[in-house]
Amino acid sequence: MKENVVKTKSFEFAVRVVRLYRFLCEEKREFVLSKQLLRSGTSVGAMVREAEHAETKKDFVHKMSIAQKEINESIYWLELLKETEYLNSDQFLSLNNNAVELIKLITTIIKTTKANMNN
Template identity: 60%
Template sequence: MKTKSFAFAVRIVRLFQHLQAVKNEFVLAKQLLRCGTSVGAMVREAEYAESKSDFIHKMAIAQKEINEALYWLDLLAATDYLTPQEASSLHSDTLELLKMLTSTLKTAKASLTSTNR
């Protein structure tokens, strides 16, 4: 997940640069940049979490951020800032990360619950 979230952030930074330079789009691009790069940062923070609860909290933030990124990507696609091919590829990467984060959170929460019994 660490590698995938970093690669996703790189794609988002490059998309941000493209949207600003070629499409003259600044507001939506900045929103996407913030949440799209935050995912990898939260995954990295979770790597050295102080506790299982802290790990869950950081991964939950990453999950929220990737879901927000999905929103901005969908909006950019719906307003023709992204081609259907660009939107499809980015959408696939975003959903893959969302599924990975959701699965990780379910496992971590189940582990926390079983530990506290």
């Protein structure tokens, strides 16, 4: 069986977000922004999982579109955490690179699926 790259990468991203959340709460005593990132960052993988069992192609695109919005929101929270100095540049770049890779992957999946629906 072929590996589901977006499923794997979104899960790995969620794990990293959970670990970052713990770090921000325990070490930086930051609770509000980190909770927002925790919600959006873990939601990406959850929506990808839901899309796996979508009832129709349209339902699949809808669920992947929600995942796309969630990863975009996660990028926002990462940028805000960096600009407010809760994350240093290295911490930010590492997670942000993962997030950008995910948004590109999800966007490609959505576009390809939509194109195949029209054929």
